[in-house]
Amino acid sequence: MRKSLWVLMAAAFVDMLGFAMVFPQLPYYATRLGAQPWLIGPLVASFSIAQLASSPVWGRVSDRYGRRPVLLIGLFASALAFLVFGFATSIWLLFLSRIVQGAGGGTTGVIQAYVSDATDPSQRARGLGWISASTSAGVMIGPAIGSLAFGRWGPEGPGIVAATFCLVNVLFAWRYLPESKPDHAHEAPKRSIRAAVWHVVTRPTAPAPRLIWIYAVGMGAFTSMTAVVALYLQFRFAIDERTIGWVFLYIGALSVIMRALVLGWLVDRLGETRVMRLGTLLLVAGLALYPIPTTIWMAALVIPLVPVGAALLFPSVTALASHHADPKELGQTMGVQQAFGGVTRVLAPLWATAVYQFLGPADPFFVASGIMAFVSLLAFQVPYAARVAEAAPAD
Numbered sequence: 001m002r003k004s005l006w007v008l009m010a011a012a013f014v015d016m017l018g019f020a021m022v023f024p025q026l027p028y029y030a031t032r033l034g035a036q037p038w039l040i041g042p043l044v045a046s047f048s049i050a051q052l053a054s055s056p057v058w059g060r061v062s063d064r065y066g067r068r069p070v071l072l073i074g075l076f077a078s079a080l081a082f083l084v085f086g087f088a089t090s091i092w093l094l095f096l097s098r099i100v101q102g103a104g105g106g107t108t109g110v111i112q113a114y115v116s117d118a119t120d121p122s123q124r125a126r127g128l129g130w131i132s133a134s135t136s137a138g139v140m141i142g143p144a145i146g147s148l149a150f151g152r153w154g155p156e157g158p159g160i161v162a163a164t165f166c167l168v169n170v171l172f173a174w175r176y177l178p179e180s181k182p183d184h185a186h187e188a189p190k191r192s193i194r195a196a197v198w199h200v201v202t203r204p205t206a207p208a209p210r211l212i213w214i215y216a217v218g219m220g221a222f223t224s225m226t227a228v229v230a231l232y233l234q235f236r237f238a239i240d241e242r243t244i245g246w247v248f249l250y251i252g253a254l255s256v257i258m259r260a261l262v263l264g265w266l267v268d269r270l271g272e273t274r275v276m277r278l279g280t281l282l283l284v285a286g287l288a289l290y291p292i293p294t295t296i297w298m299a300a301l302v303i304p305l306v307p308v309g310a311a312l313l314f315p316s317v318t319a320l321a322s323h324h325a326d327p328k329e330l331g332q333t334m335g336v337q338q339a340f341g342g343v344t345r346v347l348a349p350l351w352a353t354a355v356y357q358f359l360g361p362a363d364p365f366f367v368a369s370g371i372m373a374f375v376s377l378l379a380f381q382v383p384y385a386a387r388v389a390e391a392a393p394a395d
Contacts, residue, residue, distance in 0.1 A: 004118050004177070004178055005115065005118050005119070005127060005130065005131075007172075007173070007176045007177050007178075008111065008114060008115070008118075008131065008177060009130055009131060009133075009134040010134070010172065011071070011075065011169055011172065011173045011177060012111060012131050012134045012135050012138075013134040013135065013137050013138045014138070014165050014166065014168070014169040014172070015074075015075055015078060015135075015138070015166065015169055016134070016135040016136075016137075016138030016139060016142065017137075017138035017141060017142045017145070017162070017165055018078060018079075018082055018138075018142065018162035018163070018165045018166045018169075019078070019101070019105075019138070019142065019162070020138050020139045020140075020141070020142025020143050020146070020248065020252075021082075021142040021143065021145050021146035021149065021158045021161060021162045021165075022082060022085050022146060022158050022159060022162055023142075023143075024143045024146065024147075024230055024244045024248055025146055025150065025158055025244075026040070026043065026044065026094070026098075027040050027230050027231055028230075028240070029085075029088070029094060029155065030043055030091060030094060032155075033088070033089075033090060033091045033094065034091065035091050037231065037353055037356065037357045038353055038354055038357055039091065040227070040231075040349070040353050041227060041349040041350045041351075041352065041353030041354065042349070042350065043091070043094060043095060043098060043349075044098075044227050044349035044353075045345065045346045045347075045348075045349045045350055046095050046098040046099050046102065047098045047099070047101060047102035047105065047345075048102060048223075048342045048343075048345035048346045048349075049099070049102065049342070049346050050098070050099045050100070050101075050102025050103045050105075051102040051103070051105045051108070051338065051342045051345070052338075052339050052342030052343055052345075052346060053103075053342075054102070054103045054107075055107075055108070055109050055335040055336075055338035055339045055342060056109075056193045056196070056197070056332060056335040056336050056338075056339050057193070057335070058070050058074070058107050058109065058110050058331075058335055059109045059110060059113065059331035059332040059333070059334055059335020059336070059338075060193055060331065060332045060335065061331075062110045062113060062331040063113075063328065063329060063330065063331040063332055066179045067110050067113060067114045067117070067179060067331070068173075068177055068178065068179045070107055070110045071107055071110055071111065071114070071173065071177065072170060072173055072174060072177075073104070073107075074104040074105065074107035074110070075104065075166060075169050075170045075173060076104070076166075076167075076170050077100055077101065077103055077104030078101055078104040078105070078166045079163045079166035079167045079169075079170065080100055080163075081097045081098070081100040081101035081104065082097070082101070082159045082160075082162035082163035082166060083159060083160070083163045084096055084097035084100065084159075085097040085101075085158075085159040085162075086155075086156045086157070086158065086159020086160045086162075086163065087156060087159065088159075097159075108334075108338050109331065109334035109335035109336075109337060109338040110331055110334070110335070111131060112128065112131075112318055112322070112334040112337075113322075113330045113331040113334045115127045115128050115131055116322045116325075116330055116334075117330070121323060123264075124319040124322055124323070125263065125264070125267045125272050125275070125315055125316055125319035126263065126264035126267060128315040128318055128319050129259040129260065129263035129264055129267075129311075129315045130259070130260060132255070132259040132263075132311065132314070132315050133255070133256050133258075133259035133260035136252050136255030136256045136259055136307075136311070137252065137256045138252075139248060139251070139252040139255065140248065140249050140251070140252020140253050140255065140256055141249065141252065142162075142248070142252075143244060143246075143247075143248035143249060143252075144246060144248070144249045145158075145161065146158040146161075146162075147242050147243070147244065147246075149161045150242065151242060191329065191332075193332065193335075193336070196329070196332055196333065196336050197336055197339065200212050200213070200336060200340065207324045208321050208324035208325060208333065210378065210381070210382060211317050211320050211321040211324070211337075211382065212321055212336065212337045212340050213340070213378060214276070214280075214317050214375055214378045214379055214382070215314065215317045215318065215321065215337055215340070215341055216337070216340035216341045216343065216344045217344060217371065217374065217375050217378070218280065218283070218313055218314070218317070218372065218375045219314070219341040219344055219345060220341075220343075220344025220345060220347060220348040220371065221283070221287070221344075221348070221368045221369075221371035221372045221375065222283065222306075222310055222368075223344065223345045223348040223349065223352075224348035224349065224351065224352035224364055224367070224368045224371075225287060225290070225306065225352070225364065225365060225368050227348060227349035227352045227353055227364075228352050228353060228356045228361075228364050230244055231353075231356060231361070232290075232291075232356070232361050232362075232364075232365075233247060235361050236299075236361070237295075237296045237299070247303075250300070250303070251303060251304075251306075251307045252307075254304050254307045254308060254311075255307040255308075255310070255311050258307065258308050258311035258312065259311045259315065262311075263275070263311060263312065263315060263316075266278075266312070267316065272316045272319050272320050273316075273320065273379075273382050273383070275312050275316045276312070276313055276316040276317050276320065276379050276382070277376065277379045277380055277382075278309075278312055279308075279309045279310065279311070279312030279313030279314075279316065280309070280313055280372060280375050280376035280379045281309070281376055282305050282306075282308055282309030282312065283305070283306060283309035283310065283313065283369075283372045283375075284309075284369050284372040284373050284376055285305050285309075285369075286302065286303075286304075286305025286306035286308075286309055287306065287365050287366075287368045287369035287372055288365070288366060288369035289302045289305065290302060290303070290306070290362075290365040291361070291362030291365050291366070313379075317379075318334070318337070320382070321333065321334075321337055322334065351364075351367075352364040352367075352368070355367060
């Protein structure tokens with residue numbers, strides 16, 4: 001299982017590498033094609049809309065037929081999306097690339113279910129942290145490669161290079177990624193997708209639904225920041241598509257260190273619940289302080305609070321949610337969590353870019369900090385448990 005986890009980490013790294021190569025470029029490409037700032041929000045949100053629609057379906061399919069085929073389909077869809085991005089000549093082709101990539105990105109819950117299959121419950125947060133570290137490494141390196149590809153080959157460069165990486169990734173995963181739980185094939189989940197979603201809506205204080213809400217609302221606050229950060233850095237520090245990659249390199253390095261080296265150590269000593277709470281508090285502080293620095297060197301001292309907080313919050317809350325999921329519905333539960341996160345990722349760029357344009361560049365960060373303060377209240381209502389020995393439904 002440890003060998004399988006390493007293979008999955010490599011696949012997750014390359015997939016996120018391609019995503020991170022093109023995402024920081026998206027606002028610049030959109031404005032070059034004539035889009036107003038308010039249209040960038042829907043463009044960013046289109047990824048999440050597609051992910052929202054596909055996540056529960058992919059999770060249920062993976063519970064029934066296995067994780068491996070679903071992951072391969074998602075990786076191939078990403079490769080197609082990057083090619084469309086590279087050759088887009090209109091804003092609508094950019095929308096198409098985001099939608100196709102979002103459909104492929106709906107397999108995030110399947111990756112989380114794979115990790116839960118392959119790790120002991122006591123090590124689940126650590127395993128999810130390793131996967132997150134792999135994706136963070138992609139975030140760290142990808143933007144810099146995207147900026148270099150843009151400078152070397154022009155607007156088509158980032159999309160073509162990202163698609164090439166993804167196609168290599170498909171071949172690698174096809175050859176070396178085994179099925180995480182072969183004996184679960186053809187076992188249908190007990191509840192339908194509609195019933196699982198309705199359970200989260202109608203019982204928000206039950207253990208798993210509460211954790212799903214914490215994940216979703218926290219992800220919305222975090223996404224609102226990412227939707228406007230490139231525009232804000234350009235406004236405040238004159239950072240453009242040739243230099244934005246280095247900012248993301250810095251953020252990604254912090255995320256990798258936290259998720260690969262620090263997260264597991266903290267969970268062993270504090271437990272998943274306390275680590276989750278600490279992550280929410282760091283995000284509240286980081287978002288509130290983001291607009292304060294007046295020089296890039298001052299910003300370099302504030303920026304780490306956001307990736308550090310995210311590195312602690314999201315793997316911990318996902319691990320806690322997986323403990324409360326029925327093993328036969330693990331993929332579906334992770335998919336439903338991603339769907340609720342997708343709703344907030346759809347809404348966040350819409351309001352964040354509108355607030356940026358009509359109220360001011362700093363205001364989205366203050367609003368996001370307020371949302372995270374609400375998430376911290378939810379997190380502190382989760383009962384502390386040092387360790388969950390069995391993965392079993394508790395709601």
